Amino acid sequence: xxxxxxxxxxxxxxxxxxxxLWMIHYCTGCGAMELPPTMTSRYDMERFGMxxxxxxxxxxxxxxxxxxxxxxxxxxxxxxxxxxxxxxxIGFGSCTLNGGVYWDSYAVIKRLDxxxxxxxxxxGCMPRPEAxxxxxxxxxxxxxxxxxxxxxxxxxxxxYYKENQRKVLG
Amino acid sequence: xMDIVNQIKELDNVKVxxxxxxxxxxxxxxxxxxxxxxxxxxxxFHQLSxxxxxxxxxxxxxxVFYVLYSHQYKVNVIVRTRVDRDNxxxxxxxxxxxxxxxxxxxxxxxxxxxxxxxxxxxKPFILENWKEIPPLRKDFDSVKYCNEHFVFRHSEEGNx
Numbered sequence: 001x002x003x004x005x006x007x008x009x010x011x012x013x014x015x016x017x018x019x020x021l022w023m024i025h026y027c028t029g030c031g032a033m034e035l036p037p038t039m040t041s042r043y044d045m046e047r048f049g050m051x052x053x054x055x056x057x058x059x060x061x062x063x064x065x066x067x068x069x070x071x072x073x074x075x076x077x078x079x080x081x082x083x084x085x086x087x088x089x090i091g092f093g094s095c096t097l098n099g100g101v102y103w104d105s106y107a108v109i110k111r112l113d114x115x116x117x118x119x120x121x122x123x124g125c126m127p128r129p130e131a132x133x134x135x136x137x138x139x140x141x142x143x144x145x146x147x148x149x150x151x152x153x154x155x156x157x158x159x160y161y162k163e164n165q166r167k168v169l170g
Numbered sequence: 171x172m173d174i175v176n177q178i179k180e181l182d183n184v185k186v187x188x189x190x191x192x193x194x195x196x197x198x199x200x201x202x203x204x205x206x207x208x209x210x211x212x213x214x215f216h217q218l219s220x221x222x223x224x225x226x227x228x229x230x231x232x233x234v235f236y237v238l239y240s241h242q243y244k245v246n247v248i249v250r251t252r253v254d255r256d257n258x259x260x261x262x263x264x265x266x267x268x269x270x271x272x273x274x275x276x277x278x279x280x281x282x283x284x285x286x287x288x289x290x291x292x293k294p295f296i297l298e299n300w301k302e303i304p305p306l307r308k309d310f311d312s313v314k315y316c317n318e319h320f321v322f323r324h325s326e327e328g329n330x
Contacts (some may be wrong), residue, residue: 110322168296
């Protein structure tokens with residue numbers, strides 16, 4: 001039998017990865033309210049191959065649900081760094097995009113992608129469960145085509161992300 | 171309910187306003203607030219629901235209020251007092267209502283009002299590495315702070 005090339009191995013690995021996505025159940029803001037219907041019988045995301053799990057070490061997806069204040073960001077970065085590669089980040093709601101209704105708050109950070117790399121954003125306040133699942137579907141396509149490279153960017157541009165983190169966290 | 175209003179009116183140096191049923195405001199001086207709280211606790215107001223402050227910047231004063239509740243009379247009593255804005259120091263209420271200990275830590279952090287007798291007043295509570303003036307004071311400019319510390323996204327920009 002011929003030996004497979006590295007490219008072929010990666011293609012097969014990506015195809016398998018996208019079929020089994022485990023999401024860490026770490027809820028930061030009000031967006032966590034949309035997850036119970038998404039996970040349970042009403043929308044049932046498990047039929048797409050996704051399920052929530054408790055520890056960061058065994059998860060692939062970090063779903064940032066809603067606003068992040070400076071205090072939560074410190075914990076979020078800890079959780080993100082505990083996760084093993086490959087890992088993907090989904091920014092949920094307008095708060096992670098531009099601060100949302102908390103645009104003038106002294107405590108809430110405005111752009112998540114300055115602190116950790118984000119693969120998919122969901123706009124809206126609040127995004128409905130359909131939007132969450134559409135984002136997951138989009139993420140699966142990105143993984144399949146090898147474009148979801150957030151975790152590689154974090155390693156490559158670590159100095160940039162750390163500098164931004166240090167600026168707000170001190 | 172009128173019994174309890176009459177009982178409160180008998181206290182020294184208080185101004186009682188009945189705003190509506192079950193809501194009585196009691197205005198006292200800063201020096202007498204602890205004594206008033208103690209008398210109210212003896213009357214049956216065993217619960218301190220909320221303690222917080224309001225910044226009246228034009229009058230140069232902070233208002234500190236205590237919301238008390240009596241399970242016996244089903245009445246809320248709100249004890250209000252004013253503190254000078256330039257020298258905000260008060261007596262602690264933690265000896266009477268132990269839950270005031272945590273409320274006072276929050277007020278110290280958010281308004282900068284010091285509480286004598288509360289040894290944790292001034293210890294960091296919610297904010298991390300805060301170097302500006304307390305954030306709930308009216309002269310704190312939140313938008314200016316955001317512009318200095320955070321980067322906004324403009325609509326044309328994409329993901330970094």
